Structures are given as structure tokens and as C-alpha cells.
Amino acid sequence: MFLYLIVVAGLASLGLCATYGSIKDVPKLEWDFIIVGGGTAGSVLANRLTENPKFKVLVIEAGPTNENATASIIPGLGLTQLAMTRYDWNFTTVPQKGLNNRVVTLQRGHILGGTSSVNGMVYSRGASSDYDRFANVTGDPGWGWDALQQYIKKNEKFENPPDNHDIKGEFDPAVHSFTGKVPVTLPGFLNPAVDSATIQASKELGGDFAFNLDMNSGKPLGLAWEQNTAGHDGTRSSAATSYLDSQTRSRNNLHIVTDTRISRLLKTPGTKGLTIRTVEIPSPDSSDPVILTASKEVILSGGTIGTPHILLHSGIGDENDLKTLNVPTVLHNPSVGRNFSDHTVFVITFGIAPGSIDLGPWVNLLTDSALQANALDIWNKNRTGPYVQYTPTDHIAWTRLSKDSPTLAIGDPSSGPNAGHIELIFGANSGVYAAIMLFVAPASRGSVTIGSNNPFEDPLIDPAFYTAEFDLPAAREGVQKALNFSKAPVWQNVITGFVGPLANATTDAEVDDVIRNGSECGLHPVGTAAMSPKDASWGVVDPDLLVKHVSGLRIVDASIMPFIPSGHTQVPVYLIAERAADMIKNTWQ
Structure with missing residues (x-):
């Protein structure tokens, strides 16, 4: 020995x-x-x-x-294929009162690189006021936005997307680093018709959805091109x-x-x-x-x-x-x-009138096994195609509740006027237009506790979703903002209205119930x-x-x-x- x-x-x-x-x-x-x-x-x-x-x-x-986890380096597969496997801690919450007593999963990376090896890869810094609040609360100015810029430079390595399309006007190079460790890029497999309409809706609506050249400037509000932790080589950038x-x-x-x-x-x-x-x-x-x-x-x-x-x-x-x-x-x-504290995620879907917009040949990728095999074959051959990004979503809108919102009278849990309450990730797939809504300013606070003295028994995880008075009405306003976006003139005769349970919800109480029944963990616990x-x-x-x-x-x-x-x-x-x-x-x- x-x-x-x-x-x-x-x-x-x-x-x-x-x-x-x-x-x-x-x-x-x-x-x-x-x-x-x-x-x-x-x-x-x-x-x-x-x-x-x-x-x-x-x-x-x-x-x-x-x-040995091939799916962890393929951007389009990691989050879904590695969930509920040996590469996931396979955590579940305790029954959530705010989710009509449902138990929900909380995926965490059980793999070298942790959750960065299995997440949805969105590269989002948040608002400058988030970090300034860290500094103010702790009394350490080193946690402030300005002080942390040196670490953004050490961390980020911005690269051109895998498809080499012209990215001028899609991001602000002045707020990015090109010399750090983690490759970051813009969507590398576009849907031209949907992307064009989404940008047009931003121009028509302004306000909540005014175009923001770069959501990572510290001022994220508005609609921007999504950025992801993937590189020019079409692979996931994990820790x-x-x-x-x-x-x-x-x-x-x-x-x-x-x-x-x-x-x-x-x-x-x-x-x-x-x-x-x-x-x-x-x-x-x-x-x-x-x-x-x-x-x-x-x-x-x-x-x-x-x-x-x-x-x-x-x-x-x-x-x-x-x-x-x-x-x-x-x-x-x-x-x-x-x-x-964690965000919640709730998927809002809208119908698309058949033939009203070109959704491209990959529209059913998420449900069609033949398309999935084809996408994987393309990725294996040259690291291009739809699997160079996790989902067919190219834009994110960060919005706040309206200044006259009665919900804000309850108290504002956000870090300041540049910080969002609602995140909406837009894209088309499987014949619908989707707005993936994350409620990013929760007032609810939960806990992680233990139920025995066995250190290898799973902890008791209670996010306490929607238990604070502010949270559910704020999420409901988020659904309304998604509906407002769908009513932009460019979507006339294209988007036909809500699909699914929201289509039959006519009162606030009914919408609240749909949100409770459909919300999941946002996978951002802190x-x-x-x-x-x-x-x-x-x-x-x-x-x-x-x-x-x-x-x-x-x-x-x-x-x-x-x-x-x-x-x-x-x-x-x-x-x-x-x-x-x-x-x-x-x-x-």
C-alpha cells in the first residue's frame, strides 16, 4: 500500500x-x-x-x-436529457401551498461543473442595482457593480455565433470582455421570420418592449437579443x-x-x-x-x-x-x-394562424424524433444547426410592473428602477409562439432544512413560492404583459390568442389558479x-x-x-x- x-x-x-x-x-x-x-x-x-x-x-x-456526459456539451440537449439522471441531484420540493400543494422538481447539476454543465445557459448579469444592493447591505463596496467589472473581464470571453451571421446591432461590444474564460455568444441558429417580427413588435410597442441593444449593460429593461454561455464552436461553456x-x-x-x-x-x-x-x-x-x-x-x-x-x-x-x-x-x-429565494417559471403559449408566418423547417424540433436525430447528426458533423442553442428562443424582454400598479403599493422587492420584475423569453416552436415567463423579483422566502441526522438523506426544500402577498398578483401582471406583446400590429392575423388553460381564464382568480397549477422552479435558488x-x-x-x-x-x-x-x-x-x-x-x- x-x-x-x-x-x-x-x-x-x-x-x-x-x-x-x-x-x-x-x-x-x-x-x-x-x-x-x-x-x-x-x-x-x-x-x-x-x-x-x-x-x-x-x-x-x-x-x-x-x-463522459456527451449531452452536457451539446447546448440543445443538456438541460432536458440530463434531468432525472445520475447527472442531476433529483431534488423535489415539499408540497407548495402557493402551487396548489404540488411537489415540483428542482434540477441541480450532480456533475463536475455543477449546474453550469446542465443549465439553460442564458448569460444574464442582472441589473447593476442588484450588486449595489449586495454592497449596501453587507457594507462592502467590493460587491458593487462597478467594483465587479474586473471580474466580468476575467470571466467572459465573447465570441461570434456558430453560424457567423452579422451581429452588428445585436449587442454592445463596449460592455463585454473578449479575453476571459467562459465563451459567450448570441443565438447561432436563427428563425428569420419570427426574429424579424419580434423585433418589429418591439419597435411598434416601445415602452416595456423598447429595444435594448444589450441586456448585460447593467440596465436590462426592454427587449434584447438573448446571450448564452456557448461558444463559436457550438458547444456549451460550463465551469x-x-x-x-x-x-x-x-x-x-x-x-x-x-x-x-x-x-x-x-x-x-x-x-x-x-x-x-x-x-x-x-x-x-x-x-x-x-x-x-x-x-x-x-x-x-x-x-x-x-x-x-x-x-x-x-x-x-x-x-x-x-x-x-x-x-x-x-x-x-x-x-x-x-x-x-428562487424565481418561478411559467410558460405562456399563443396560437399561430396556419400559413401566416414562415416558422422554418425545424418548427417541430421539440416533439419530432426524426428532426431531433437530424439535428444531432448536423451537430456531430460540424457543430452547427439547431442544437447550438438550448431552445428556439432568440429574444428576452425584462419588464417592470407599471408605476401605477396596485401591486407595487404592497412594497417593491426588486433592487431598483433598472431591475426587472418579469422576464419574458420569446420564440416559436411546435406551431405556437411562446413567452417563457420568469418572475424574477419574488418577495417570498423559503428554507432548506433536514429531516433526520442521516447526512445522505435528501434535505427538505421549501421555496415557499407565491406565499408573499406581492408575488402572485405580480406574476399575473406578467401574463398581461405577454398578452400585450402578442397584440402588436405585426402579430395581427398571426397570433390567435392564448393556447391552453389561460384561454379559458376570464377572472383574476382563474388566472391565478392557472399560474399556480403551471409554475415550476426557475432553477435559480440563492x-x-x-x-x-x-x-x-x-x-x-x-x-x-x-x-x-x-x-x-x-x-x-x-x-x-x-x-x-x-x-x-x-x-x-x-x-x-x-x-x-x-x-x-x-x-x-
Whole structure:
């Protein structure tokens, strides 16, 4: 065994054996940092920390490697084909009162690269005021929009779309980076007739739908061309492909173990105060767990679900709840697992009069298996065709409730007048025109809790959708905005009205019921380990992302956001991780 470890360590030092499928194969080295979670944030940290050759870093990822999941690199397939597989945590919520007591799924990436390897790939930064609110609430100006621009430059690599169409007038190059890690592009397989009509509707309506050259300028309101985390080569840009590329994985100071879950964090023996730099991992071939300790920090990057789940089973949480479950309390902090916030998604469909507009030959791609096989064949041959993007949607409108809306009298949970309440993603498929509505300014707050002291039992996830007074009437106004868009002159004799349950809903109560029955998780959960000012009595981490009242433990993932952004959460997580990497380097260099 001793000789085996010498061989393994020797190969690792040559950069030939840095990824392992079992904890028993990991060499016994002295780790400076142990990163728990190789998802979106964890992948960034692994890359940036090992830029310093003196840092030895171990990444522990619960899921399998991304290298064997072909669908994860095909933009058109990842979100759907990998759902409810080994590449998904397969989470479900508790029954949701606001959704007529339905249980809904909450897809999370159980794979290297995390949810960035399986998501819908929309590249959306949100509003500048989202980040400025982070800065104001935490008292740290470094979380503000202007301060984070340096990390946008480090993260984004804007590229021409796969079809090489002229993108002048579809984005503003002044607000983008062309030198970062993650390839980003515009739609690379267009539907000319539908795209033209959508832009024409924007011109005719103005107001909520006035054309916005670039939704990622910090001022997203209006209708803009969608941007996605895919590259010119027609493949998905995930944290794994961008930050854990072959060159990075060959570094002799980076080691990654997949298919490995930790059971809990432990107090580190021989240290003063509450120091937590130790992780416990069940041994695959022994009753004794594997215990690993970092000399500098353990960095928890388990995500909005995984991070509080691990903290609670480690005895960090509300002591009354932990006592009930026979989990010894290590640190009483009632904020752990609270403040859960997610967007909801609700698909609005409109009928299209037959022959009124050219929908193109791929209109039934989502339902026609022959077209799907053809699209896959095209993608395999030259990385082009309809599968270079997730859905046939090319435009997004970000809108706010009307200034005279009675709903706003309840209170505005958004971050400011440039932040949207409603997101509408437009496109045509299967003979209908669709507006995918995300309610992006929820006031509702839920929780992630545990139901037993078994660390491998799924957590109890309660998003508490539509439980705040503001949320449901705001979502109803979002449906009205989609209807307003469908009535633009360009759609006359093209769009025939609602299709599905909304067609028969004539009262507010009936529309509300349809929304309750049709809404799903927006897959943007945040907030369960929120950052707060250093001296605050609430929150889980300080603005430097170190866990309050603990030494040696830092959290870097979406759970630290105190508020949900008015945009998709992928970009904010990248920026959080990039800044956190600099914080950690500055602490230990």
C-alpha cells in the first residue's frame, strides 16, 4: 500500500493523475485548501487558487466527471436529457401551498461543473442595482457593480455565433470582455421570420418592449437579443470546460476526486476556538471514515441546497432544530438554511394562424424524433444547426410592473428602477409562439432544512413560492404583459390568442389558479447562507465569505447572496467565485 501511494503521488507530481474516481485513490498529501463541491464556483476556485504553484488544492465533487456526459456539451440537449439522471441531484420540493400543494422538481447539476454543465445557459448579469444592493447591505463596496467589472473581464470571453451571421446591432461590444474564460455568444441558429417580427413588435410597442441593444449593460429593461454561455464552436461553456480544461487539470498542485460526498465538517483537533478545516468522508471499503484536514481553509461550494445541508449535519444551524434531530450543536446560527429565494417559471403559449408566418423547417424540433436525430447528426458533423442553442428562443424582454400598479403599493422587492420584475423569453416552436415567463423579483422566502441526522438523506426544500402577498398578483401582471406583446400590429392575423388553460381564464382568480397549477422552479435558488455585515446578528458569512464565528471555513457559491438578482444566477456565481479567489489569495500569499 505504501509503495502504491508513492507511485500515485509521483504520477500526480507529473500532472498525469490529478483526477480520481474514489477517495481511496487520492494520494495522502498535505492540502492547503479543500474545496467541497466542483460546481460552478468550485471550478473557478480550483483554477484560480492553483495559479499559485505553492497551493495544493483538493476538490471533492459528489457527482461524476463531465467528460463522459456527451449531452452536457451539446447546448440543445443538456438541460432536458440530463434531468432525472445520475447527472442531476433529483431534488423535489415539499408540497407548495402557493402551487396548489404540488411537489415540483428542482434540477441541480450532480456533475463536475455543477449546474453550469446542465443549465439553460442564458448569460444574464442582472441589473447593476442588484450588486449595489449586495454592497449596501453587507457594507462592502467590493460587491458593487462597478467594483465587479474586473471580474466580468476575467470571466467572459465573447465570441461570434456558430453560424457567423452579422451581429452588428445585436449587442454592445463596449460592455463585454473578449479575453476571459467562459465563451459567450448570441443565438447561432436563427428563425428569420419570427426574429424579424419580434423585433418589429418591439419597435411598434416601445415602452416595456423598447429595444435594448444589450441586456448585460447593467440596465436590462426592454427587449434584447438573448446571450448564452456557448461558444463559436457550438458547444456549451460550463465551469468544467472553461476553468477545468486539460491544461488546468494537468497542474501538479490540483487534485480532483469525483463521485465522492462528505458526510460532515468537523472541528479540527489541536486548534484554538472554533476552527473547522476538516472534512469527514465515508470510506468506500472500511467502516472508518476518511478524515482530511486543510492547512489553510476548507471552502464549502455545495450550492444553495448542498451548502446548508452540509452545515446543518455538521451542527451549524438552529440549535433547537438540531436538538430535535439528535445532531450535536457546534454553532448556533438560525440563519443557516433560511432566506431561500428562487424565481418561478411559467410558460405562456399563443396560437399561430396556419400559413401566416414562415416558422422554418425545424418548427417541430421539440416533439419530432426524426428532426431531433437530424439535428444531432448536423451537430456531430460540424457543430452547427439547431442544437447550438438550448431552445428556439432568440429574444428576452425584462419588464417592470407599471408605476401605477396596485401591486407595487404592497412594497417593491426588486433592487431598483433598472431591475426587472418579469422576464419574458420569446420564440416559436411546435406551431405556437411562446413567452417563457420568469418572475424574477419574488418577495417570498423559503428554507432548506433536514429531516433526520442521516447526512445522505435528501434535505427538505421549501421555496415557499407565491406565499408573499406581492408575488402572485405580480406574476399575473406578467401574463398581461405577454398578452400585450402578442397584440402588436405585426402579430395581427398571426397570433390567435392564448393556447391552453389561460384561454379559458376570464377572472383574476382563474388566472391565478392557472399560474399556480403551471409554475415550476426557475432553477435559480440563492440565499441559504447569506452574507451580512461583519457585526450583524443575522446571516451566515461575513462579506469576505468566512463563516461567522468560525476559523478556517469559507463559503463560495450562490447561497451567500442575500437577495436574488433580477437575472439568471450563473453569472453572479462566476463573479462571486472570481472575487473570492482573489480574497483567498490575498489572505494567504
